[in-house]
Amino acid sequence: MEIGKLNTGLIYTNEECIGCNHCISVCPVFESNYSLTKDGKDVIYVDGEACIQCGACIDACHHHARDYRDDTEQFFSDLEKGESISLLVAPAFIANYPKEYGRVLGYLKSLGAKHIISVSFGADITTWGYLNYIAGHNFTGGISQPCPAIVDYIEKYVPELVSKLVPVHSPMMCAAVYARKYMKITDKLAFISPCIAKKSEISRPDNRQYVSYNVTFHQLMEKIKDVNLSAYEAVDELEYGLGCVYPQPGGLKENVEHFLGKDVLVRQIEGEIHAYRFLKEYAKRVRNKQQLPFMVDALNCSNGCLHGTGVEPEMSKSDDVLFEINNQRNKAKSVKQDKKKDKVSPWGKWISYEKRLANFNAQFAQLHLEDFLCRYEENRKTISAGEQQVQAGFEDMKKDSPESQKIDCGACGYESCRQMAEAVALGLNRKENCIHYEKRTLLEEQARMKEITEQLKEAQKSKQSLYEEIMNDFQQIKNSMGELADGNQVSAEDATKIAQAVGEMSGFTEMLRESMKQVSDAVQGYDDMNEDIIKISNQTSMLALNAGIEAARSGEAGKGFAVIANRVRDLASQTKEAVAAGKEQNKILMPAIQKLDDKTNEFLNHIESINEGTSALAASSEEIAAQTEVVDEIVSHMAEKMREVVE
Numbered sequence: 001m002e003i004g005k006l007n008t009g010l011i012y013t014n015e016e017c018i019g020c021n022h023c024i025s026v027c028p029v030f031e032s033n034y035s036l037t038k039d040g041k042d043v044i045y046v047d048g049e050a051c052i053q054c055g056a057c058i059d060a061c062h063h064h065a066r067d068y069r070d071d072t073e074q075f076f077s078d079l080e081k082g083e084s085i086s087l088l089v090a091p092a093f094i095a096n097y098p099k100e101y102g103r104v105l106g107y108l109k110s111l112g113a114k115h116i117i118s119v120s121f122g123a124d125i126t127t128w129g130y131l132n133y134i135a136g137h138n139f140t141g142g143i144s145q146p147c148p149a150i151v152d153y154i155e156k157y158v159p160e161l162v163s164k165l166v167p168v169h170s171p172m173m174c175a176a177v178y179a180r181k182y183m184k185i186t187d188k189l190a191f192i193s194p195c196i197a198k199k200s201e202i203s204r205p206d207n208r209q210y211v212s213y214n215v216t217f218h219q220l221m222e223k224i225k226d227v228n229l230s231a232y233e234a235v236d237e238l239e240y241g242l243g244c245v246y247p248q249p250g251g252l253k254e255n256v257e258h259f260l261g262k263d264v265l266v267r268q269i270e271g272e273i274h275a276y277r278f279l280k281e282y283a284k285r286v287r288n289k290q291q292l293p294f295m296v297d298a299l300n301c302s303n304g305c306l307h308g309t310g311v312e313p314e315m316s317k318s319d320d321v322l323f324e325i326n327n328q329r330n331k332a333k334s335v336k337q338d339k340k341k342d343k344v345s346p347w348g349k350w351i352s353y354e355k356r357l358a359n360f361n362a363q364f365a366q367l368h369l370e371d372f373l374c375r376y377e378e379n380r381k382t383i384s385a386g387e388q389q390v391q392a393g394f395e396d397m398k399k400d401s402p403e404s405q406k407i408d409c410g411a412c413g414y415e416s417c418r419q420m421a422e423a424v425a426l427g428l429n430r431k432e433n434c435i436h437y438e439k440r441t442l443l444e445e446q447a448r449m450k451e452i453t454e455q456l457k458e459a460q461k462s463k464q465s466l467y468e469e470i471m472n473d474f475q476q477i478k479n480s481m482g483e484l485a486d487g488n489q490v491s492a493e494d495a496t497k498i499a500q501a502v503g504e505m506s507g508f509t510e511m512l513r514e515s516m517k518q519v520s521d522a523v524q525g526y527d528d529m530n531e532d533i534i535k536i537s538n539q540t541s542m543l544a545l546n547a548g549i550e551a552a553r554s555g556e557a558g559k560g561f562a563v564i565a566n567r568v569r570d571l572a573s574q575t576k577e578a579v580a581a582g583k584e585q586n587k588i589l590m591p592a593i594q595k596l597d598d599k600t601n602e603f604l605n606h607i608e609s610i611n612e613g614t615s616a617l618a619a620s621s622e623e624i625a626a627q628t629e630v631v632d633e634i635v636s637h638m639a640e641k642m643r644e645v646v647e
Helices: 022-026 056-060 072-081 091-096 101-110 119-137 148-157 159-164 171-182 198-202 217-223 251-260 272-287 313-317 320-333 353-363 387-396 417-426 435-646
Strands: 011-013 033-038 041-046 066-068 085-089 116-118 188-193 213-216 266-270 295-299
Touching: 022 033, 022 056, 056 066, 072 085, 072 213, 072 217, 085 091, 085 101, 085 119, 085 171, 091 119, 091 217, 091 320, 116 119, 116 171, 119 171, 119 251, 119 353, 148 159, 148 198, 148 272, 159 272, 171 188, 171 198, 188 198, 188 217, 198 213, 213 217, 251 266, 251 295, 251 353, 266 272, 272 295, 387 417
Parallel strands: 085 116, 085 188, 188 213, 266 295
Antiparallel strands: 011 041, 011 066, 033 041
């Protein structure tokens, strides 16, 4: 069912709900509660169509998560607008508020309320109706219907008992019918009520024309808590008898026994747990045609209407209400005789049962029983799951063995695991609300976590080994980087030395080039000198020739001079030949010197290139040294992080 269709009835779940399942455990209706999740929060909603407004969940919820709706606000609003409204006052009101009773009614009259009619009078009519209908129709074994929660439960969940409901209106409705048909009151009627479920009764199609408002004690007293009531006073308008004891457990039984004696068996049952279990068993008794009691007096609340679902909770903590009911009882039975009409009251305890009944019938002789009869209809709301669905529910809850399907711990709120499985199958509840499902899931999770833990341990070992391996690799990297740094430092120093040596070679080469230039210049000077020598040699040869000619002319005297002249000529000739040979050698030497000069220049260029490369190598070595330090820091940082991860 959609959440939007839930919580729309008289009883609803408010924001205080924590999904504790306590409401489910006390609810007599399997179909009423829906355990759902809203915004991540467990909430147990109420299906208003299935709910019988028994109020058990309101009493049971320690979180105050269940609340109800009534007509109190609308009632006061309509009074303020000037609507004509008269009051039907439940007999439990005077029992719960004996001191405030008249003042509250007086205050309501000051607001515009017209008539005040005690429903105790309506209870007397109900008793009269029961006795006459049972006698006239031989209707033994019937179930009383003052409690709308009981009626709703029978119509919806034990429809075979619908025919056993006594078709006489409740005290409230009997009072309303009397006000309309016999007192001719046309005002809207507001019921001052101890019961949440009375709203469902006045909303029945046949009853809507009678009562317009269900004003619960709790909401009424809350509404007027700040009003000074001391100036107000009012009383109800009709006399009544033992109808005043209807609100207490066994009130109807006491009324029946008052007229028929204690020989008749009136089966008295009350309380949310016992009443509804009894009705299911009673249906079996009817079905099996077993002996039945004269009638069944069934009430939803364990303390009757005295502490009904619409009564302030703190009122149930005191026994004062019981003493007040006893006072009302004694007042009813103390009436001896109506002197004006010269007849004995039917409530006197000193007259016979037969006379009481006769007087009772005489008191209501002007009434027509048909006016106070009602009808009921089967309104089946029961839903159930087939066996296959139930087993699917068990499967969802991981209850796969007969033993697990019969744990019946009740923590889910249901009486049995089977009922919970049915609720899961029908969508009324969730498997997570089964504590044994959660327990088994937890155990499975623990087993899985244990397995994961073992895997993690193994992984930790592998990780430790991997860590050690990585750390070794890091150490090797670090060592290699250290060696690289050391080698790079040596290379840088060697490069510097080479640069220095190359610089020195460059200087030497420059000096060599200068020397070669000097040699070239010297050779060139030597060549020029040879030219001078050749010139001198030619002149000497010429002089020697002339000297020889002159010596020849001199004859004998000139022989010695001729020898000298020949020697000079020979010397000049040899000098010339030597100079010629030197020039030939010079032709060879000069290209060699030129070639050596060219190679010297080329070598110098190479030396300069080497010098530049060596300088660049030295700079690169310095950069490598700097980057090596950075890499070393990164490796150290990564190693530290790896150590933290492992630890």
